[in-house]
Amino acid sequence: MAHRPFSVFTQRDLDRIEPLSRLTPAQRFEMKVVSTVLPFRVNQYVIDELIDWSQVPDDPIFQLTFPQRGMLTDAHFDRIAALYQAGADKAEIEAAAHDIRLELNPHPADQMEMNMPRDAAGNRLEGIQHKYRETVLFFPSQGQTCHSYCTFCFRWAQFVGDKALRIAASEARMLHDYLRHHDEVTDLLFTGGDPMVMKTKHLQGYLEPLLAADFDHIQTIRIGTKALSFWPHRFLGADDADDLIRLLERMVKAGKHVALMAHYNHWRELETPAARAAIQRIRATGAVIRAQGPLIAHINDDPAVWARMWQTQVSLGIVPYYFFVERDTGARNYFEVPLARAWQIYREAMQQVSGLARTARGPSMSASPGKVEVQGVAEIAGEKVFVLRFIQGRNPDWVQRPFFARYDEQATWLHHLKPAFGEEKWFWEDEYAALREAKLAIADEGVSLAA
C-alpha cells in the first residue's frame, strides 16, 4: 500500500481544513469556541477517508472528531464566545478555559486518588494505575496523545506533549521494578492517549525486557489503541511499521498473550482498505485484536450500528469485547445515553448478530468501585429494577454477585441509582467506603511526605 505521510490539524488550523469551508462562519466560530476548552486534533486520513462530508454535521465520524456546539453548556460557551468577540488576549481566554475544564470532572472515578500506587517513601508512581489485583495500567509519557482526538474522550484532561527519551528510560525502569515486585499481576495494559503514537524503539524499551524470565508472571500484554481506526498506516507504511510488526511477533513467540485493545465506535472505521490491511498484518503476528468502545449519542446510539460493527469485526477476525457506558466527565451532557436505553440498544443489537459476535460485555460502567454491568431490567416482587453485577471489583469477592437498583429511566451512571427493595445501601458500600478512606489517607500521607 502506498506510503502516506501523517498530517494533523489542531485548533489553530481550523481555517486550513478545506472541507470546513462549506460550513457557515457561525458554525466555524462555534468549533473554535468549543475547541478552546476541549482538545481537538484530527488527521488528513480521517478527513479524507472516514468522514462523509455530504452528511455533515450529522455524520458520525464528524461528530466523533470535530467539536460540536452542544458539547459545552450555554454558560460555558457564552463565556468563551464573549471573550473572543471582545478581542480578549490569549492568556485571558486560556484562563477562562482552564476554569471551565475544572468544572468538567477532569479525573472521573477517583483515578488520581485511588488507583495510583506509591513507593516505600510514599511517592506517587506517576504513570502507573493499579486498581484491580491482576491488572496494571501503564501510561507511557510519549503515548499521551492520539492520532486524532475523540470528542467524547474521558481521558481528555491528560493530553500532554511528548516528553524526552530520558524520562521514558526512567519510566521504563520504574514500571519494570514495580512489576518485578508484584507477582500477583498477570496483565499489563499499555494505555494513553494511544501508545501507538510512540516510535517502535520507545515501545520496545518498555516491552522487550518483559520477555525475560523475571517477568514470567506477566502473561498478557494488552495495548489500548485507536490507531487501527484513526491511522492504520501506523502498521503499514510508517517508517518503523515493520519493526513494530516484528516486535509483536517476538512477544507472541516468547509466549506472551499479546492483545490489541482496539477502540471502535462505528463500522465505518473498519471499511477502508488501509484499515483492513492493518488488521490482517497484526493478526498475522499471532496477536489478538479485541474491540471495545462506548455507546455515544450522535455517533452510535442505534442497535443497527452496533450489530453491523460487531458482525464486521467478527468477519475480520476481531473479537468484540466491551460495550461501555460513556463516562461522567467532559462533554457528557451531549454524548450520554440513559442506562435503560443503553441496555435496550445492547439487547436489540445482540438479537441481530450470530453467536460469535455476542462476546461484547455490557453495558458496562467503569465506576470507582469497579466495572458494573447492566444485565437487564426485570420486575421482581412487584418492583421494576435494574439487575446489575460487577465484572471487575476493587474487592475480587464482589465480582459476579448480582445486585439490584430501582429502575430509573433517566439515570446515566451508577451514582444516579438507588438500591432496590427498600435497601439503604449497596452490599459493597461499606467496604468500598473503607477502602476509599484508606487509599485517600495514604494519598494525604504521600502529599505530606512529599511536602
Ligand code: SF4
Ligand atoms: S483514542 Fe482513546 S484516548 Fe484518544 S481521544 Fe479517543 S478515546 Fe481518548
